[in-house]
Amino acid sequence: MRTGVFFENYGAEEQLWDSQTAKTMMAVFVVALYLLPLWGSDYMVAMACIVGIHLIAVMGLNITTGSAGLISLSQAAFMGVGCYAVSWFARWGIPFWLALPMAGLLAALIGMVVGLPSLRVKGMYFAIATLAAHFVLSFLFREWTPVTGGPGGVNIPAANFFGIELVGDHRMFYPIYICVLLLGLAAANITRSYVGRAFIAVRDRDISAEILGVNLLRYKVLAFMLGSFYAGVAGGLLGYFYGAITAEYFTFGLSVFYVAAIIVGGLGRVLGSVLGAVFMTFVPESLRLMSSALSGSIPSLANLLLPMGQVVFGILIIIFLIFEPRGLAQMWARVRRAFHLWPFRT
Amino acid sequence: MNTPIVALDLVVRDIALAFGGIRALRGVSMKAPAGKITAVIGPNGAGKTSLFNTISGFYRPNSGRVILGGTDITDAAVHARAGMGLARTFQNVALFSGLSVLENIKLGGHHLINGNPLAAICGLSSSRQAEMALRAEVEQRVIDFLELDNVRHKPVEALSHGLQKRVELARGLAMRPSVLLLDEPVAGMNREETEDMARYILDVQEEWGVTVVIVEHDMGLVMDISHHVAVLNFGELIAQGPPSQVASDPEVIKAYLGSETSAVCA
Amino acid sequence: MTNLYIFIEFVLLGLLASGLSALIALSFVLVYKGTHVVNFAAGEVMMLGAYLYYTGAVVLQLHPAAALFISLVGISLVSVAIEAFVLRPLAGQPTISILMATIGMASLLHGSVEIIWGQSPLETPALLPRFPVNWGEVMIPGAAIGNFVISSLLIAAVVTFFRFTQTGIEMRATASDPVTAASLGVDIRAAQRMTWILAGLTGTLAGTLIVSSGSVSPALASVALSVFSVVILGGLDSVTGVILASLIVGVLESLTVGYIDGKMRDVFPYVVVLAVLVVRPFGLSGTHEIERL
Numbered sequence: 001m002r003t004g005v006f007f008e009n010y011g012a013e014e015q016l017w018d019s020q021t022a023k024t025m026m027a028v029f030v031v032a033l034y035l036l037p038l039w040g041s042d043y044m045v046a047m048a049c050i051v052g053i054h055l056i057a058v059m060g061l062n063i064t065t066g067s068a069g070l071i072s073l074s075q076a077a078f079m080g081v082g083c084y085a086v087s088w089f090a091r092w093g094i095p096f097w098l099a100l101p102m103a104g105l106l107a108a109l110i111g112m113v114v115g116l117p118s119l120r121v122k123g124m125y126f127a128i129a130t131l132a133a134h135f136v137l138s139f140l141f142r143e144w145t146p147v148t149g150g151p152g153g154v155n156i157p158a159a160n161f162f163g164i165e166l167v168g169d170h171r172m173f174y175p176i177y178i179c180v181l182l183l184g185l186a187a188a189n190i191t192r193s194y195v196g197r198a199f200i201a202v203r204d205r206d207i208s209a210e211i212l213g214v215n216l217l218r219y220k221v222l223a224f225m226l227g228s229f230y231a232g233v234a235g236g237l238l239g240y241f242y243g244a245i246t247a248e249y250f251t252f253g254l255s256v257f258y259v260a261a262i263i264v265g266g267l268g269r270v271l272g273s274v275l276g277a278v279f280m281t282f283v284p285e286s287l288r289l290m291s292s293a294l295s296g297s298i299p300s301l302a303n304l305l306l307p308m309g310q311v312v313f314g315i316l317i318i319i320f321l322i323f324e325p326r327g328l329a330q331m332w333a334r335v336r337r338a339f340h341l342w343p344f345r346t
Numbered sequence: 347m348n349t350p351i352v353a354l355d356l357v358v359r360d361i362a363l364a365f366g367g368i369r370a371l372r373g374v375s376m377k378a379p380a381g382k383i384t385a386v387i388g389p390n391g392a393g394k395t396s397l398f399n400t401i402s403g404f405y406r407p408n409s410g411r412v413i414l415g416g417t418d419i420t421d422a423a424v425h426a427r428a429g430m431g432l433a434r435t436f437q438n439v440a441l442f443s444g445l446s447v448l449e450n451i452k453l454g455g456h457h458l459i460n461g462n463p464l465a466a467i468c469g470l471s472s473s474r475q476a477e478m479a480l481r482a483e484v485e486q487r488v489i490d491f492l493e494l495d496n497v498r499h500k501p502v503e504a505l506s507h508g509l510q511k512r513v514e515l516a517r518g519l520a521m522r523p524s525v526l527l528l529d530e531p532v533a534g535m536n537r538e539e540t541e542d543m544a545r546y547i548l549d550v551q552e553e554w555g556v557t558v559v560i561v562e563h564d565m566g567l568v569m570d571i572s573h574h575v576a577v578l579n580f581g582e583l584i585a586q587g588p589p590s591q592v593a594s595d596p597e598v599i600k601a602y603l604g605s606e607t608s609a610v611c612a
Numbered sequence: 613m614t615n616l617y618i619f620i621e622f623v624l625l626g627l628l629a630s631g632l633s634a635l636i637a638l639s640f641v642l643v644y645k646g647t648h649v650v651n652f653a654a655g656e657v658m659m660l661g662a663y664l665y666y667t668g669a670v671v672l673q674l675h676p677a678a679a680l681f682i683s684l685v686g687i688s689l690v691s692v693a694i695e696a697f698v699l700r701p702l703a704g705q706p707t708i709s710i711l712m713a714t715i716g717m718a719s720l721l722h723g724s725v726e727i728i729w730g731q732s733p734l735e736t737p738a739l740l741p742r743f744p745v746n747w748g749e750v751m752i753p754g755a756a757i758g759n760f761v762i763s764s765l766l767i768a769a770v771v772t773f774f775r776f777t778q779t780g781i782e783m784r785a786t787a788s789d790p791v792t793a794a795s796l797g798v799d800i801r802a803a804q805r806m807t808w809i810l811a812g813l814t815g816t817l818a819g820t821l822i823v824s825s826g827s828v829s830p831a832l833a834s835v836a837l838s839v840f841s842v843v844i845l846g847g848l849d850s851v852t853g854v855i856l857a858s859l860i861v862g863v864l865e866s867l868t869v870g871y872i873d874g875k876m877r878d879v880f881p882y883v884v885v886l887a888v889l890v891v892r893p894f895g896l897s898g899t900h901e902i903e904r905l
Contacts, residue, residue: 010481011474071708073715117890124650124848127711128840129889132882135837139879186467193466193477197453200444208440211402212521213428213457222463256719263712268444307726314720321713322701 034177037170046169047285052176053237055277058261059187059270060230065259066267067196068223069203070123074114074130076254077137078107078228082235083245084147087154090240096159096166096175100236107232108225110137115224119217134252141247153246156239172241179233187270190226199223200268253310260313264320266329275328283316284309353381353555354415354431354524356401361410363393363400363581370396371407374583376576378525380415383551383558385568385589388578389602394561395437397578398527402434403427414525428457431524435514437533437561441502447513448481448498451488454520455480484520491553492516492546508539515546519554526550528560532567540564544571569593577601618870621751626866627859628756631763634858635818636835637842638767639811644848646787646807647699648707652714654815655836656721661687661816662823662832663729666736676737676824683816691812695805718833726830733829755825766817770810771851783807841881845888 007013017023037045061075082103089099118129141148148154159166159175166172190196198219201209206216239245257280265276287308320327356378363371371393378384386394399405401412403424412420414430422430433454441450459480465473489495492512497505502513511531518526531547532540544567551558562568568575568589575592577585579601585592592598636658643651651657664686668679698717702710738755745752774780785793786803794800819832846857861884869877 010485011478065708069708071711114886117886121889123708124711125844125889127650127652128844128885131837131840132885135882136879136886139882143875185469189469190467193473194452194456194459194461194480195463195466197445197449198456200449201442201453204442204444205440207404208436208442209453210424211428211434212453212517213425214453215423215425226467253719256715259712259715260719304727307723307731310719310723311727312723314716314718314723317716317719318698318713321705321709321716322698325705325709 030181034174037173042169045173047281049169049173049176049241051278051281052173052180053234053241054258054261054281055180055273056183056234056237057231058258058265058277058280059183059273060227060234061258062262062265062268062270062273062276063187063190063199063230064223064227066262066269066272067191067199067203068220069199070119070220070224071127071259072130072224072227073127073252073255073259074134074137075227075231075258076250076252077134077141078111078231079235079238079254080137080141080247080250081107081110081228082232083156083239083250084141084154084235085232086236086239087156087245088147090157090159096161096236096240100175100179100233103236104229104232107235108229111225111228112221115221116217119220119224131252134255138247138250138252141250148247151247153244155244156242158243159240166240167243169241172237176237176241179237183230183233184270184274187273191268191270195219195222203268253306256310257313260317262327263317263325264327266327269329271332272327272329275332279328280313280316283312287312351522351554351556352415352431352524353557355380356384356415356525356557356559357413358397358401359411359413361397361400361407361412363396363405363407370581371400372581373410374578374581375410376583376586378557378559378576379574380557381551381555382573383547383560383571384574384576385572386559386561386576386578387563387565387568391580392578392601393581394578395529396581398434398529398561401527402432425457428521431522432527433518433521433523433525434527435511435518435529435531437529439507439510439514441510441514441517443501443503446499446501447494447505447516448484448489450502450513451484451494451498451516451520452480454488454517455484455522458522488516488519491519491549508535508542511535511539511543512546515543515550519550519556523556525557525559528558530561530563532562532564540567547571619867622866622870623863624752625756626863628752628760628862629866630858630862631760632818632821633839633842633862634855635763635766635814635821636839637846637854637858638770638851639815639818640839640843641846641849641851641854642770642807642811642814646783646804646811647710649710649714650848651811652711653694653718653721654811654839655833656718656725657687657690657812658815658819658836659828659830659833660690660721660725661812662736662819662828663725665816665820665823666729666734666828669737670734680817680820683820684813687812687816688809691808692805695808699804699808700801722830722833731830733827733831735827736823738824753825759821759825762821763818766814767851767855770814779803779806783810838878838881841884841888844885 017026036048040048057075057079061072064070064072085103085106086099089102090096094102114129114133118126142151144150159172161175164171166175190199198209198214201212201214202216202219202223210216238249261276261280262272263276264279265274266272284305287305291305324330357376359375361371361374362369374393374397376386386397388394396405400407403419403422407420410420411418414432417430419427419430419432442453445453459476461473461476489498492515494513494516497509502510505513515528515531518528528547532543535543547558547560548571550556560572572589575585575587575589576583577592577595577598584597584601585595636654639654639658640651643649643654661683664683665679668674668682669676672679674682694717698713699710702713745754745757774784782793782798783803783806785796785798786800787807790800793803815836822835823832842854842858842861845861846853846855861881864884865877865880868880
């Protein structure tokens, strides 16, 4: 409990940032972030774009798996759906700010189709169903040439904002981070509303939730559809960002990457998604930097980046599950609590 | 949100429930009168929790009907029964460990929310207002009533067993039920906690006008607070009536103490 | 009449292939029955076992049987390590945590194997002689028959072990009710460890049989994923169910690949999974779980 912090009504107590300091810091951070293309290096801006895209997918997965406890191994495949969808929408002349939510909706619809049968039974089966859905979708990405361009992939025309072509990291930064902001606020709203509470109830004790009047199937499907929507939007942004995409991008390994991100970051919390996405994006980056630094002495390291990444992801998942199951967000909360009373200890 | 609570009676008629070869309930018929406290007692394994689970809808009876205030709810889905006025607590505390006390109790109000999930996600003011109204209602009617104000932001796992059971009762009350099923509400409590809980249950029945049905082993509690008692043994109803009458029923004595001792008592 | 022979050939191939998939499915069922966890790392364990066999047979130039022995010992050690370092610390946590831990293990093992042995396929010596068997106009590769026979024997051995030996009964008791088993003197830690070891062994044997008719590569792990169709169809905790399911899936897959398109082999099992979940989620003979309230 922070000393000296009192609220005069319930609304004030339930705000997202509940003190003047928190609000100011948040404002400063947001302004600095949105001005990044002006003051950051090219490398930073490019990395920020990638982090932003991953962040949206991770936030979605954190709703499905973190809040509602439904283990989804198909987040990467749904990103693919969003990406291919956007390539078609853009070709039909639909502006990007409409194409993105449409891509999300398409992904959500497919999520509903997969979820409705498999969410009627225990969680284990749903995990396997998402696995199956991932491989079926991957197969379609590779083989359904008229729609997905087969192994050659598709091109996505650049996004167009009132005549300004959004090409390149600096310009795509803004759509990406506007989506991050909007979707992040939505995710935070979910956690403090009855919808988020219902998700956690379904995760912790679904029998009790049913007694309280929560329609289990409806809420599970909703959680999965939300997660898929986020994945679809992330995939769409990915498409506009890269301009061209092939099915090889959306691997099972990427789905595992997102699962690792929410475990490392913290289940069910937006802060967890942020910490997880940032941390996990920098793991392969650090490996890459490390291997190029060591390339003098161990030249073969470069080929091993992918499997090394897999080893590190696996270890991270296991270590965090054992030692810090609530993730980096929990560690952050501990640090914050220590600072509330600083310089006093307790 | 401000609809008054109407106490309804709960009737089960000829409920038969079997799991494979085990007949948990055989032709049980009983009535819990509206607005009163009814206790369901019986030795271990008599079928009390099975009866509750059937009323809640987790088990579909092989035959028989469950009637809530005149409406047959036997075929209703589990999650639909909350809206019909049925609330329930569990023998082993079934709170949501990922949430605080306040959030757990607010979940009791879930079925009363008419909103669209999309509105909540977008943070529209209508949804925020409904949320604040729920918070106000829960704080004033339930948290104050059950004296939980100083623990309301704590995670439920940090509470003592007695407090957790009280939170579960609070959550049940937040549902604005017409019939409240309490499965062993004082199990594992010491003398003081039991007396507190007894007081709360009586207050609930008197001030809120709810029909309360409790499964209990604590005979003192049962005799003190219930208006009506039903006794189960081996899945059958062997006695039903006011506490004093049931306590002196020879069948009931035989069920609890065994037939050899009844010869001694007589 | 050739059409009939082609059909029979496909059916027979499917039936014979089912032996191996039943063996792999058995490894899933063992873990699920023993610990209520779906082991997403089963494929990777199987792959590691096959690579150990390769190391023994090719790198160390041992006789295939000795190489097999080494891989079995190696996998037992790995299973013990998994149980001790990953599963034991996670003992009290909800099942989704453990499931995610197996996903983490799978990633870890997969990456390690690729680092140690590389990504390209490596040729492995045959455990069984390779020769085609001709039955009238129907041609069946001898390895397929051999695999089926060995798989059937192994499955029968495992089932007998569970039914009739002391250890097997202890393992079943631990799976069904650890607390009671412990109070009766069963060493539940050892029983759970045995479950994982046995699952690893069956997986390794299946993996070794698969690679002994060709080469070993990291793609082997995905074979286990496709076995999910058998596991779901048969029921996660039913041995007879998965045996039956493996026969059905084997024949169906063979016919689909033969008559429709070879590329369907990759995606067919997953379509089956989704179809089964829609129609009959608990599979042919899986138990509907009744939870104690």
